[in-house]
Amino acid sequence: AQTVTQSQPEMSVQEAETVTLSCTYDTSESDYYLFWYKQPPSRQMILVIRQEAYKQQNATENRFSVNFQKAAKSFSLKISDSQLGDAAMYFCAYRSGAQGGSEKLVFGKGTKLTVNP
Amino acid sequence: KAGVTQTPRYLIKTRGQQVTLSCSPISGHRSVSWYQQTPGQGLQFLFEYFSETQRNKGNFPGRFSGRQFSNSRSEMNVSTLELGDSALYLCASSLDGGTVRKLFFGSGTQLSVL
Numbered sequence: 001a002q003t004v005t006q007s008q009p010e011m012s013v014q015e016a017e018t019v020t021l022s023c024t025y026d027t028s029e030s031d032y033y034l035f036w037y038k039q040p041p042s043r044q045m046i047l048v049i050r051q052e053a054y055k056q057q058n059a060t061e062n063r064f065s066v067n068f069q070k071a072a073k074s075f076s077l078k079i080s081d082s083q084l085g086d087a088a089m090y091f092c093a094y095r096s097g098a099q100g101g102s103e104k105l106v107f108g109k110g111t112k113l114t115v116n117p
Numbered sequence: 118k119a120g121v122t123q124t125p126r127y128l129i130k131t132r133g134q135q136v137t138l139s140c141s142p143i144s145g146h147r148s149v150s151w152y153q154q155t156p157g158q159g160l161q162f163l164f165e166y167f168s169e170t171q172r173n174k175g176n177f178p179g180r181f182s183g184r185q186f187s188n189s190r191s192e193m194n195v196s197t198l199e200l201g202d203s204a205l206y207l208c209a210s211s212l213d214g215g216t217v218r219k220l221f222f223g224s225g226t227q228l229s230v231l
Contacts, residue, residue, distance in 0.1 A: 042224055043205060043207075043224045043225045043227075044120075044222055044223065044224045044225075045207065045209070045220075045222035046222070047219055047220065050219075091160065099173065100172070101148075101167065101172065102165055102172050102173040103148055103150055103165060103209070103211050103220055104150065104162050104165060104173050104175075105150075105152075105160075105162065105220070106162070107152075107159055107160035107161075108159070109159045110159065
């Protein structure tokens with residue numbers, strides 16, 4: 001079974017600075033997808049960024065980018081120019097490419113990000 | 118377009134009772150998934166429905182069940198509640214379960230079992 005590990009339970013960053021959240025995963029599959037989700041106090045999970053394993057280029061969405069190291073099974077999230085609204089729980093998630101159309105995700109335990117003004 | 122709607126937002130039950138949670142997906146979405154979120158176990162996949170059929174199931178006891186209706190609305194039921202069932206239950210929908218699509222989550226139902 002696939003597992004996702006987030007080794008940083010909590011992180012903090014100063015407003016306008018850059019922070020990197022770590023995620024490692026364990027899988028024997030070659031076809032899979034990785035995601036970062038944000039969960040603010042409203043509890044609604046919001047997709048931040050997504051990476052297909054077959055793509056070598058790291059995904060980027062505005063101030064959010066990933067460092068995808070397939071051989072090392074590492075998938076870190078970099079947040080640039082941090083804003084107060086970025087404060088939330090961040091979850092790394094894995095989706096197998098071998099589960100038909102199922103959207104089942106395996107989540108890490110999360111990292112609580114605090115942004116200091 | 119309305120987002121994923123989960124009702125109720127909060128629920129308090131006692132051990133041994135049963136509970137039904139509801140999820141209305143975004144209009145046009147046919148895939149609905151359920152997750153249990155607890156401080157100890159994190160987010161765990163419960164089950165997924167697509168076009169009224171259970172497509173995938175997580176590792177939960179048979180007390181946890183679900184269904185999907187023809188309008189794609191979904192319900193999950195937990196029978197004989199235990200204290201450990203206290204959790205945030207999240208529902209997510211996607212447009213088409215046949216390809217990897219973006220999941221849209223609701224704000225969850227917070228269940229407390231006393």
